[in-house]
Amino acid sequence: MKLTNDMFTIARLDEARHAADIRLNADHLIYRAHFPGQPITPGVCIIKIILELAERFLTTPLRLQQVKNLKFIQPLSPVRHPEATVLFDHLDLTDGTVKLRGSVIHGEIVFTKFSLIARLDAIV
Template sequence: MIKYLDKMLLENKYYQIKEMKMNQQEGIFRLRLLPDCDIYRGHFPDNPVCPGVCHIETIKECAMRLTGKKLSIVSIKQCRFLAMAAPSICPEVNVTVGVCPVEEGFRVTARISEEAKVYVEFKGLMRV
């Protein structure tokens, strides 16, 4: 296993990967949100919701798994939060990530969704 994958911030704390389907430029990750995570106790204890920053970090971690490289976000061209996600509403989500190598790193597009509902759409640039 690649060394940096052991240092993921959210994997196995905020979410667990149930299933992965990947090829060179696209990955679909089925994630289970972990409602006992400390993040939910602070965001909001009586009605926990997924923080936007955690959605973005989850997308980055899935892109890292897809590329096999440690990535940092250089810029975000678009990040739309279309619906509120919470472990009680959607205990499992799909994260679809597409990567395209460019001179500066990888152009990344991603979506967090379940069935017909889209929670987040992301477009940005990540660098090794």
């Protein structure tokens, strides 16, 4: 299930910096359950957003293989911070393996730091 154009939209892709400005949809069903009145983006959804954006930059489907390091520093709320930037410091495709490292930020606020490994996914 894709979250793009449902839970979030892409406001801007910066190919040169491997950065994407996104806008969270505070009316999405997941936020009614997580948590009513004080919604935050679930960690699994943050990982899915990162993978979907990496797929856009690499123009190929990916499947998560390993979470090497994942730090949730601040809650990502669609109400308090409906806009965020996913910045890939490292986005490398070698022999069918993709190494992803970066952060989810808004200005000086760091929400998440990540280091993930994905594989090319032939099944869409």
